[in-house]
Amino acid sequence: MAAEQPVERTKLLCPEPSRSDIAETVRTAFTPVTEDAADGGKAELLPAAASSSGAEDEDPENADGDTDADADADAEKPGGTEDAEGTEDAEGDEGTADAEARPAGKPVLTLKEPGKPVSRESSGGDEPALLGTADGRFAPGWTVQQTTKVTVGAGRGLHGTACSVPDTDFWFPGASTAEFRTDYVHLTNPDDSAAVVDIELFGPEGQLETSAPDGVTVPPLGTERVLLSTLTDQPLPDVTAHVSVRSGRVGARVQALDTGNGGDWIAPAADPAGSLVLPGIPKDATSVRLIAYAPGDSDADLAVRLASPTGAITPAGLENLHVKAGMTTSTDLKDVTRGEAGSLLLTPTGREVPVVAGLQVVRGKGAKQETAFIPATGAVTTRATALGNTAKGTTLSLAAPTADATVKVTSSAGSEGGTGTSKTYELKKGTTTDIDLPVPSGLKGTYALVIEPVSGGPVYAARTLAEKLDGIAAFTVQTLPDDRGRVAVPEAAQDLTVLQN
Incomplete structure (x- = not known):
């Protein structure tokens, strides 16, 4: 038995x-x-070595106050480095992790106490x-949030992301190569040897030819x-970007x-699966766009439902979605949440075919629009954490798609003062609350929210931060998968028979 x-x-x-001179980051x-x-x-x-920003980087963010923003975190996925006592690497990383690798420079941020x-x-x-690295009592569930405000230029608004674990495979449905979009893939290497990364792009007609055959x-x-x-000469509004690592x-x-x-930042979508949950669509969304991709050799046919506060419903005019193998499919759900x-x-709807999916969500109208992205995500199995919450402008959405569930939500002390508290919530099957x-x-400063399922079926979570920026309803959404603060460690027992011939 594994403990x-x-x-x-x-x-x-x-x-x-961000590379904008007017960016403000927390x-x-x-x-x-x-x-x-x-x-x-x-x-x-600690600070990483700076990007070389070669010929592939036209850097429009530096012009007229345009922007750039992001964050990542590490836990228990293939290639990660969450270690339990007696194990060298909980993921079986085959030596890619280097515990001695340490960047130069002084720490930018140090946690003082759990x-x-x-x-x-x-x-x-x-x-x-x-x-970043955390060990000992600071390691289980260590979370870092990065939120950036930019008031003018391309991408003006609120950009937020949770720092991520190192890994070897990432899917980004909802990326774009269109002329009105400037999308960057940010790649960060935690080890003391170079990593080589391939970037593939898939549009509505299949895989696009790219200009980086030797990788990055x-x-x-x-x-x-x-x-x-x-990377391509095809300007497409919706593509799926696949980032895979050859080495490292x-x-x-x-x-x-x-x-x-x-x-906003686009976080990686959950691994390809037959059923997916995309939680936390803001109630005042004026436009919701679904982007899906089937990476295998088979087409996927999916039933589309919305988990509302009163139960699961089928959006008008979109009962099913057909996703062709190897092609990116997108569809406009408009104002699907209706307040x-x-x-x-x-x-x-039939045979299960793995897909990846994400949502592009817009709030506001006309020149006051702002965009965020919601990838499909995993359930909170033990615990999830959301940082940077404020007394106003924070929304936590919890979805129970298949069964009733009970969830405990705990607020931490404030970063500058205040006493945390807990509350338990009952969620009904097929609903979002x-x-x-x-x-x-x-409360003084910001605080953390810790989500812990108590009983019942699987729970999916997302947190929205919203703020008015020069009359724009700026916002960012982070999905909250499990923090992987615990790992299964097999029990070991002495067996002298292995010494016998």
């Missing part, structure tokens, strides 16, 4: 937030209190990508960003900058 134990080492990767770190965690340890983020978030604010376009080299302990529109491992995020409708909280549910948040008493 669940807290991880003892976690690595996080945060991309370069990075926040937090570790939930875990009773059986190891003693001692520390958690810190249970209390710490933040760092910065201005301008000189903030580096960050490489990401230097040791460094970062690179690649402008997607320079990286953190990957796509930053989407729209000339008229703002922008209520919602999550999109995709399930096979925007909960009444347990805001810390006497």
Whole structure:
């Protein structure tokens, strides 16, 4: 039998937030209190080596105040480095992880104690990508949030992302090579040897020819960003980007900058699967666009439903979605939520075929529009954490697609003061609920939200941060998969028979 134990080492990767001179970025770190965690340890983020920004990077963000933003984190996926006692690598990383690799420079952000978030604010376009490691009592559930505000230029609005784990395979449905979009793939290498990365693009007619057949080299302990529109001569509004690693491992995020409708980070979608959940569509969304891709050799036929506050319903005019193998399919759901909280549910109508999917969500109208992205995500199996929450402008959406569920939500102490609290919520099958948040008493600064399923069926979560920026309803949505703060460790017993001939 395998026992669940807290991880003892976690690595996080945060991309370069912005190159706009008027960008304002807040990075926040937090570790939930875990009773059986190891003693001692520390958690810190250090600057990565700067991007070379070669010929593929036209850098429109530096012109007229245009922008760039992102963040990553590490846990228990293939190629990750969440270690439990007695294991060298919980994922079986085959030696790609290097515990001794450490970037030069002083820590940018250091966590002082579990249970209390710490933040760092910065201005301008000189903030580096960050490489972070937490061990001991700081490792289980260590989370870092990066949120950037830019008031003018392409991508103006609120850009948010949770720092991510290093991995070897990423899918980004909802990327674009269109003329009105400037989409960068940010690649960050946590190890002391170079990583080589392939970037494939798939449009509505299949795979696009790209100009990087030899891959992209990401230097040791460094970062690179690649402008997607320079890889192909086809300007397409919706593509699926596939980032795969030939050697090493990286953190990957796509930053989407729209000339008229703002922008945000695109986090990787959940691994290809037959059924998918895309939680946390804002109730006041004015446009919702679904982008899906089937990476195998078979077409996928999916039933499309919306988990509303009162139950699962079928959107008018879109009962089913047909996704051709190897091609990106997109469809406009318009204002599908109609003023209520919602999550999109995709399930096979017949034979199960793996797909990846994401949503492009717009709030506002005309020149006041702002964009965010919601990828399909995994369920919260043990615990998930959302950082950077404020007394106003924070929405936590919880979806229970297949069965009733009970969930406990805990707020942390504030980063500058305040006392956290907890509250338990009952979720009905097939619903999405925007909960009444347990805001810390006497809150100063920002706080963390910790989501823990108590009983019942699977729960999916997403958090929205919203803020008015020069009359624009700026917002960013982060899905909240499990923080992988615990890992299964097989029990070992002495067996002398292995010494016998």
